[in-house]
Amino acid sequence: MRTLGLALAFLTLASAGRATAQVQIDISKILQPGNTKPLWVSISGLSGEALQVLQFDLYVQGFNFTNQSGAQYIINGTVAGNLTAQATDKINGRTLISRSYTGGTLRRQVHTFADDFVAQLQRKGIAQTKIAFKNDTGANSEIFVSDFDGFSPQAVTKDATIVAAPAWVPGRLAIYYTSYKLKNPDIFYHDLSTGERRIFARYGGSNLSPAVSPDGSKVAMILSKDGWSDLYVGDAGGGNVRRLTKSQEDESSPCWSPDGKWICFADKSKGRRSLSKIPVGGGEIQRLTTGGAPSPTEPDWSPDGNWIAFTSSTRAGFDVWVVPAKGGAATILVGGEDPTWSPNSRTLAYVRRQGGGRVLSLLDVPTKQYKDIARISGSSGSNSQPSWAK
Secondary structure (H helix, E strand, O other): OOOOOOHHHHOOOOOOOOOOOOOOOOOOOOOOOOOOOOEEEEEEOOOHHHHHHHHHHHHOOOEEEOOHHHOOEEEEEEEOOOEEEEEEEOOOOEEEEEEEEOOOOHHHHHHHHHHHHHHOOOOOOOOOOEEEEEEEEOOEEEEEEEEOOOOOOEEOOOOOEOEEEEEEOOOOOEEEEEEOOOOOOEEEEEEOOOOOEEEEEOOOOOEEEEEEOOOOOEEEEEEOOOOOOEEEEEEOOOOOOEEOOOOOOOOEEEEEOOOOOEEEEEEEEOOEEEEEEEEOOOOOOEEEOEEOOOOEEEEEEOOOOOEEEEEEEEOOEEEEEEEEOOOEEOEEEEEOEEEEEOOOOOEEEEEEEEOOEEEEEEEEOOOOEEEEOOOOOOOOOEEEEEEEOO
């Protein structure tokens, strides 16, 4: 496998002269799913690609667009080879940021400005992040990595078989995933910066759904080597594999709490799906209530620890929901499946069924604003199973 040229894509452009003024209005409160108004922005001076990129970056983070009289934030920009942009908070009259960007593509410069702007609002920017996903073409599939908006896609695998469930190593250009390359569902580790690829788990039966701990030291996974599909955890190097559950039915879709102390997973008992969590060292399984959401599966824990997003299935189809991490009343967000949190703990990537295929979409959880990722993978077929780099 050839080395991917992805390392530079993770580097931000050199910064200079960032504004230090902070907005007086606190907009960093814990999100209220589906019950939050967007923040209104006016953009002038930009057109074409620069305007499209900036609007996309901000819309999926809870902003919307109007004229200057109706906006709280005023953005003015020019493109003369490079991007120069300024953002002002109209309410308190402060300039939040004013700078010029050089180096890289215009798209990269706009992404950087978007991150700089939201940083002044005490938020974590996502415009320069990456997603991994599965692309299906006929009977085969491959793992791809792209910018969060679907641009600059690059193939990670060329296995010409079935691959599944990419999972990022936090803070690194590396992923785990399952591949049938050796005629069995085995878990592989792949370092994208060096091209190193090695088998991580190849036990008898299936080796599925790798999920990496927040510190990168451990991997949770679903193995059937002992007769049932149960939850296991092992060291990132491949040793000390321990069985955490001993079910009579299948477990699936593990994810980690941000503090690395718990693993949440989809449980099954007497044919009914539920979400459960278990201490990483083993112990008593705790059932999570997801009031109102039938057959929950595919959980993902938000980086701030407050929420778990998941898929709920009915005869009518699939929907994405969120529930407080301690369990409780769940909130339906949008029709779709396979949710994965971004680093800002408010935007989700998920899968939307369209016709006979699947497309990736991004959803701002508080406002329910969403946009499809229109350009991705550079080939026909369906995209699914997104994983957002943290």
